[in-house]
Each structure stands twice: as C-alpha cells, then as structure tokens.
Amino acid sequence: MSAPKRQKSSKDVPYELIYWPGIPGRGEHIRLALEEAGATYTDTAQIEKGIEQVTAQIDEGNVGDDFNPPPFAPPILRHGDLLISQTSNILLYLGPRLGLVPSEDDEEHPDALYKVNALALTALDGLSNEVHDCHHPIATGLYYEDQKEEAKRKSKDFVENRLPKFLGYFERVLQGKASGEGPWLYGGRLTYADLVVFQCLDGTKFAFRKAVAAAEKSGKYAHVFKLYDAVKERPRISEYLASKRRQDYSMGIYRYYEELDFGPEGRD
Amino acid sequence: MSAPKRQKSSKDVPYELIYWPGIPGRGEHIRLALEEAGATYTDTAQIEKGIEQVTAQIDEGNVGDDFNPPPFAPPILRHGDLLISQTSNILLYLGPRLGLVPSEDDEEHPDALYKVNALALTALDGLSNEVHDCHHPIATGLYYEDQKEEAKRKSKDFVENRLPKFLGYFERVLQGKASGEGPWLYGGRLTYADLVVFQCLDGTKFAFRKAVAAAEKSGKYAHVFKLYDAVKERPRISEYLASKRRQDYSMGIYRYYEELDFGPEGRD
Numbered sequence: 001m002s003a004p005k006r007q008k009s010s011k012d013v014p015y016e017l018i019y020w021p022g023i024p025g026r027g028e029h030i031r032l033a034l035e036e037a038g039a040t041y042t043d044t045a046q047i048e049k050g051i052e053q054v055t056a057q058i059d060e061g062n063v064g065d066d067f068n069p070p071p072f073a074p075p076i077l078r079h080g081d082l083l084i085s086q087t088s089n090i091l092l093y094l095g096p097r098l099g100l101v102p103s104e105d106d107e108e109h110p111d112a113l114y115k116v117n118a119l120a121l122t123a124l125d126g127l128s129n130e131v132h133d134c135h136h137p138i139a140t141g142l143y144y145e146d147q148k149e150e151a152k153r154k155s156k157d158f159v160e161n162r163l164p165k166f167l168g169y170f171e172r173v174l175q176g177k178a179s180g181e182g183p184w185l186y187g188g189r190l191t192y193a194d195l196v197v198f199q200c201l202d203g204t205k206f207a208f209r210k211a212v213a214a215a216e217k218s219g220k221y222a223h224v225f226k227l228y229d230a231v232k233e234r235p236r237i238s239e240y241l242a243s244k245r246r247q248d249y250s251m252g253i254y255r256y257y258e259e260l261d262f263g264p265e266g267r268d
Numbered sequence: 269m270s271a272p273k274r275q276k277s278s279k280d281v282p283y284e285l286i287y288w289p290g291i292p293g294r295g296e297h298i299r300l301a302l303e304e305a306g307a308t309y310t311d312t313a314q315i316e317k318g319i320e321q322v323t324a325q326i327d328e329g330n331v332g333d334d335f336n337p338p339p340f341a342p343p344i345l346r347h348g349d350l351l352i353s354q355t356s357n358i359l360l361y362l363g364p365r366l367g368l369v370p371s372e373d374d375e376e377h378p379d380a381l382y383k384v385n386a387l388a389l390t391a392l393d394g395l396s397n398e399v400h401d402c403h404h405p406i407a408t409g410l411y412y413e414d415q416k417e418e419a420k421r422k423s424k425d426f427v428e429n430r431l432p433k434f435l436g437y438f439e440r441v442l443q444g445k446a447s448g449e450g451p452w453l454y455g456g457r458l459t460y461a462d463l464v465v466f467q468c469l470d471g472t473k474f475a476f477r478k479a480v481a482a483a484e485k486s487g488k489y490a491h492v493f494k495l496y497d498a499v500k501e502r503p504r505i506s507e508y509l510a511s512k513r514r515q516d517y518s519m520g521i522y523r524y525y526e527e528l529d530f531g532p533e534g535r536d
Binding site for chain 1: 328330331333334335336338339349352353377378382383386387389390394397401405407409410421422429436437440441443444445454
C-alpha cells in the first residue's frame with residue numbers, strides 16, 4: 001500500500017505555531033525566527049482556546065495522520081500539510097525558508113545548516129534544558145516545592161560549573177574564524193543560532209540574575225554579551241520584544257526563585 | 269574579508285567518528301548508522317591514543333578552523349573539510365548520504381527528513397538524556413555516590429512515569445498511518461530513527477532491567493519491541509553487535525546500579 005499523494009507545502013501558506021499560551025518557553029525560539037524574518041504566522045498563544053489545539057496534538061489517542069507522526073510535545077509547526085515538532089527541528093525547517101541560514105549553494109559557507117544546527121542544539125541543551133532542570137531536577141511531574149533541596153544543589157552547580165562552560169564555549173565560537181566578521185556566531189551574518197543564543201541567555205538572565213550579571217561584569221564573555229545586544233537591537237526583534245506578543249517569563253522553563261539565584265560564589 | 273574557498277566533502281572520503289573510547293555512549297548512534305549502511309569509517313575508539321583526538325577537539329583553547337566552529341562535546345564527525353558535532357545533527361548529515369531516510373524527491377514521503385529528525389530527537393531526549401540524568405540528576409561533574417539519593421528518586425520517577433510515556437509515544441507512532449507498513453517508524457522503511465530507538469531501548473534495557481522486562485511482558489508496547497527485534501536482526505547490525513567493534517556498556521550514559529533498578533511497582 002502506497003501513501004496517498006499530497007500537495008507540497010506552498011510558500012504562500014502561513015506558518016502556524018502550536019504552543020502553550022502564557023509562557024515564552026520553547027515556542028519563543030520559533031517566534032523569534034518568524035519575527036526576525038517578518039513572516040506571516042499564527043500562534044495558539046494569541047488565539048482564544050489555543051490551548052485546545054496543543055492538548056489535542058499531544059493527546060494519548062493521537063496517532064498522527066497519513067503523512068505526519070504524532071508530535072511528542074510542543075512546540076509544533078504546521079505548514080500546509082506538514083506538521084513537525086522539536087524546537088531545533090522546526091528551526092532547521094524554517095532556517096532556509098526564512099533566510100536565517102546561508103543557502104545550500106553558498107560556496108563560501110558549505111554545509112552551513114549543520115554548523116548552525118549544532119550551535120542551536122548546544123545552546124538549547126545547555127542554557128534551556130539544563131536551566132529547566134535546575135528547578136525540576138528530579139521529576140517534571142512533581143511540584144518545585146517537592147524537589148526544592150535538590151534544585152538548590154543543582155542550581156549551585158549550574159552557576160559554578162555549567163554556566164561558565166557554556167558561556168565560555170560560545171565565546172570561543174565567536175572568537176574563531178568560522179564566525180566571520182561582526183557579532184554573529186557563524187559566517188559573518190545573522191543565523192537562527194544567534195536568535196537561539198539570545199533567547200537562551202535572556203531566559204537564563206531572568207532565572208539566574210546574579211550569576212549572569214557577574215558573568216557580564218567579568219568581561220570574560222564579552223563577545224557573547226555583544227551578540228546578545230546585537231540581536232536585541234535588530235529592528236524587528238526590538239519591535240517584537242516591546243509588543244504584547246512577547247509574553248512574560250512566568251512558570252515555564254525560565255523561572256525566578258530567590259533561593260536558587262546563586263551568585264558565582266554562592267548566595268550572598 | 270571573505271572566507272577562503274574549500275573543497276566540498278567528496279563522497280569518496282571516509283567518515284571519521286571522534287568519540288570517547290570504552291563506552292558505546294552517544295557515539296553508538298553514529299556507528300549503527302554507518303554499520304547498517306556498510307560505510308567506510310574510522311573510529312577513535314578503535315585507534316591507539318584515539319582519546320587524544322577527542323580531548324584536542326574539546327580543549328578550552330580550541331576555537332575551530334576557517335570553516336567549522338569548535339565542537340562542544342563528542343560525538344564529532346569529520347568528513348573531508350567538514351567537522352560537525354551533536355548526535356542528531358550528525359545523523360541528519362549522514363541520513364541522506366547513507367540512504368537512511370527517504371530522499372528529497374520522494375513525493376510519497378515529503379519532507380521526510382524533518383519527521384525522521386523529530387523522532388530521533390525525541391528518542392535521544394527521553395531514552396538517552398533522561399536515562400543519563402537518572403544516575404546524575406544533580407551534576408555531571410560530581411560522582412554518582414555524591415548524588416545517589418537523588419538518583420534513586422529520579423530513577424523511580426523515570427520508571428513509573430517517563431519510561432511508559434516514551435514507550436507509549438513510540439507505540440502510537442508505530443500504530444499511526446505515517447509509519448507505513450512493516451515494523452518501521454516512518455514511511456514503511458528503515459530510517460536512522462529506527463536505529464536510534466533501537467539503541468536507546470537497548471541501553472535503557474541494560475540500565476533498567478526490571479522495568480523494561482515488565483514493559484515488554486505487558487504487551488502494551490508490542491510494536492516498539494517488534495521494531496527493536498527487527499533492527500537487531502538486520503544482517504549488518506547483527507554482525508556488528510557480535511563484533512569487537514561493539515563495546516560493552518560500562519560507565520557511560522547507560523549504567524547498571526542495582527539500587528536504581530526499580531520495577532514498575534518499586535524495587536522488589
């Protein structure tokens with residue numbers, strides 16, 4: 001039995017982001033890419049009962065459709081008949097379509113997509129997943145209060161060891177020749193990896209205020225903070241950040257708990 | 269300043285896997301893809317002083333080269349002038365080259381790469397990263413013994429909540445129409461996502477013997493275990509698994525600690 005034919009997603013079809021309303025979360029990486037490109041998109045965070053679209057997708061009875069496996073978790077992108085999940089995967093799809101990665105025939109930047117994807121994956125691992133795990137080190141299904149002591153231990157380690165490791169890594173990337181001229185991570189031009197690092201650092205700054213302030217002040221990661229500022233100042237990003245479409249951090253990946261806000265030499 | 273020209277990676281150049289010797293680890297996903305395809309490759313796990321290649325790549329002084337940012341961590345793939353990291357990213361590069369994903373012009377399986385990539389990412393998140401975190405919930409830099417109590421709490425939650433969630437997810441994928449005929453996850457043919465799920469389940473089975481045995485016996489995830497067996501029986505995979513190139517699980521992602529080996533209703 002062969003699968004029924006379908007239409008290829010047309011360029012004219014708007015992008016649909018399916019993500020939890022009320023938090024920037026992992027959906028924010030998709031929003032920043034769409035906003036920077038000035039793309040037309042819908043967002044379940046901005047639609048009444050948008051949450052029902054999210055829960056229907058991740059329902060335990062959903063087995064997907066003829067062309068798409070069911071998604072495990074949001075963010076989910078629908079584009080015509082295509083429905084895909086996983087943050088880095090959606091960015092991989094959008095990157096070339098939105099002009100946020102050197103094109104395949106750019107001979108000066110061969111295989112750019114794999115390099116940009118690796119940078120995005122590394123930022124998402126270190127400054128999104130690990131930051132989330134700081135307040136939920138034992139179980140995502142348990143309340144923070146039920147893993148508070150473990151959260152303190154993990155946060156202290158994050159601030160002392162992991163944060164400097166990831167900031168140091170991106171500082172090295174920015175110092176390397178492959179990053180090219182200017183403030184960007186790869187090829188001397190803005191790619192979606194820059195947007196990901198911006199958002200990850202912005203969230204980490206919200207959660208670990210003391211540690212990120214101290215890191216900035218130390219001067220050791222000057223290129224990273226320059227990249228952060230450069231993204232923030234992009235006209236469309238700056239307009240977006242000031243708009244109501246940008247949601248506040250609340251109870252998502254990036255949360256503020258005073259007792260977890262360790263400085264680089266412990267809480268003071 | 270434009271970057272110097274370089275040669276595109278030739279198809280005739282062998283693949284070079286740079287990964288820690290002594291554990292299957294995340295490198296194993298790359299090995300299985302190369303082995304299934306019968307590709308020519310070198311592996312630092314099989315080379316004297318191979319470990320020095322790994323440490324040189326992740327050295328804090330490495331800023332990459334003219335074309336490639338430095339890698340954050342292994343596995344790393346070198347192919348001609350290209351050097352990339354991140355497990356799912358390497359598989360994304362290898363997939364089309366090794367015939368482990370429907371090609372771009374396969375009209376019956378449009379945008380297959382994004383669907384296969386999402387499945388691989390989900391398996392790596394749930395049945396590799398989370399299993400690793402079961403024995404290291406607080407800090408990767410601390411000994412297991414220094415986070416043993418937290419590891420017990422996390423492992424119990426993994427067995428009771430996370431393992432059924434991920435197995436249930438892949439069971440749904442396999443029941444859905446997009447999986448096509450036969451035992452495979454997508455499009456009625458073997459893709460690298462199948463190899464990833466096989467390896468993740470194999471490792472999880474090693475770490476959580478009781479829970480995975482009970483899951484298999486329950487019959488609730490019959491398609492998942494059928495997929496596992498189907499991969500294991502592939503002629504090249506089966507030959508590889510019996511060879512000396514397949515390393516034993518030891519102190520990597522998948523470890524056996526009796527005190528973490530909870531059954532589905534707790535330790536017995």
